[in-house]
Amino acid sequence: MNSSIRQQIVISGVGGQGVLFVTRLLAEAAIDKGLAVFTSETHGMAQRGGTVLSHLKVGSFASPLIRPMQADGLLVLKMENIARHYFFLKKKGWIVVNHSGEDMDNMANPVYSVNADSLAAKIDDPRAVNLIMLGYAMAVISKTGDQSTLFCSIGEIRSVLKKRLAARPEMLGPALDALEAGYASQRV
């Protein structure tokens, strides 16, 4: 356990994409590592297809919310949300985005993009975008040097998934596959 770890991550998407589930997996991975954790979520009307945003703060914090220019990273399940939530990012904060179009070299931040929608279609699981993005983030962020290394590893996320879906084995296999599909995609 490293008590000096302090990480703030913004996860954004739209209702129904599973933003809250991804946030929860990361938060439980933090607890498994003995780290303090705060998350903050959108509920209610905004969940009906509206913009969904969650905050994840790992380490010693008092407030559940991330202030502008404080986030270490932005995990974006819906491309259009970059413009909306960019202000949360630190100067050199990373962006991992579900993106199908042109490269995004014009940004000052390290940007890692993957077409999670098409990967999801490829594994025949259109609702797996969230786990594909998480797997992809685990792969790219762990390789960008010390400063932005994620507080947990893909293996730790796997074991959280296994625990969470222990009672629903029919969901665990596809979930692990989706995580793996995202993780493996950056090698191509």
Next chain:
Amino acid sequence: MTKKKLMLGNEAMARGLVENGCAVATSYPGTPASEILGAVSALQKRHGLSMHTQWAVNEKVAFEIAYAGSMSGLRTSVSMKQVGLNVASDPLMSAAYMGTRGGFVIISADDPGPHSSQTEQDSRMMAMMAKIPVLDPDSPAQAKDMIALAYELSEKFEIPVMLRPTTRVCHSRQDIVGKAIAETQNLPDFQKDPTRWAATPKFRFQLHTQLEKKLAGMAAYEKTAPVCLNPEAAGKKALVVSGVVAAHAKEIFSQLDLWKTIPVYQVLQPFPLHEKFTEQILAAHEDILVIEETTGVIEMQLAHRQHVKGKINRSVPRVGELAPEIVEKVIRKFAGIEQELIEPLQVPGRRPTLCAGCPHRASFFAIKKAAPRAIYTSDIGCYTLGINLGAVDTVLCMGAAISQAAGFYHVYKNQTKRPDIVATIGDSTFFHAGLPALIDAVSQNVHFVLLILDNRTTAMTGNQPTPASGWGVGSEPLVVVDIEKLVKGCGIDFVRTADPYKLDTFIPLVREAVIYSRKNGPAVVIARHPCLLDRLHPDPSAGRVKVEITDDCDGCKYCIDHFECPALVLDEENECVRIDTALCSDCGVCVHVCPKKAIQPVT
């Protein structure tokens, strides 16, 4: 038991209730409080507790059930959202006078923002009006601890105690250690005392006198007194915070290195504010900033206006959530270290929509077809989003769809041209506050059509059961209340039940109801089709009709503008509509929507 668990604020409060021997927990769902009762029920099941948990028909009923438990000497609780407390305000004001025997905790969750509410009202003002104490937690962990404190306070002073979390407390998750679950060994023991439990005005005067004595005692009670977070700091300035603002302020003070410069007082019990604290802080500091959500409740109790800054003198915004960046700005100004801060981008987010396959969408489409120029009164729930289809003109509060329909009828009834009036109300909202209004409409013979959008659940707040469901908070079997019989029992002659998915017959039915209402009086259509999101009780008929767009589609956008299903997407390049298969629920309703017949079932 000592293992840390990730708990939602609402789960943490539920855990607090069960750890402290709560014997009756009631609620009516409402964001951000909805998950509290479900979490209590889950703990009840897991630990085999004999307590009573239930969703009540509305907050007033929930309050009164739990309060009777307290009158019987047991620890009880009722939880709701802030506007739910309006509904329960009648018993609240009276229960404050009569007081409690077993500890009674009222959890009223506020929603500064507002994120999912019709107002930003501050429940602490209701506590003040009722003259009961209110505790203001800064985090899920503190909310859980405050349940124990609230029960202690309630039993010590024989008074209902309010716990006022906000959205950021309810819907944050935190690593929290659970304590042992303590099932109460107490037995119900109601002791008759009509001068208290059925007090007439003469005795009410005495109860009010006692209430004032209780308040004075609570304003001196050590355990709920404000806490100075940095006693080593001193100076003219002082910061007073409560609730989640205190959590934001703690991080901001660390970042700006202010802990040694400005004393910070965290108020745990905003009302009644401790008298000794009030005297001391006003004597020790000349420049006091109070930051709290949503109204200046602490601030107004610090009487020296020239020494106190906050919402009243507009140093702190009066409207909206006090997001941490706003708190930072206010603190920087107060500390004299102002700096240009990045403002959050006000890019409009995606507007919420009814889900793909939502039966309400079909109902609204039918209403627009059957009564295109009617006045559409509506109500509180997912179906408020019928606004996107132009089929919702008014949303006031729970149950008002029916009473406002009556109001519109009465003001137009003597005009030569009378508009049709079509009201929509959800099944849960109909039970909650629609029934008295419907009785009124029958007695006044209001000419209008009521569509009860019966999706068999309380959908917006997470699919809690309604009295028509036949099961309770823990999925235990309950008696089914039949909506159709209820409506007939109110005296409505035109009552039809139909599935809005079957648009080809549903539109003519609504039309028939409209024509009936013009001539005769109230007509009710029960639009029955289960919510697609209810995973515990899935719709057996869902997912039958796969559809495709044929070459006949010319991209006229009729379906997108008038049906507004998120699974129908305009392909601008090819000037046609396509189906987002990830979102499509295969409900097949859109087959009846396309004027060019370009949406067809896959054969």
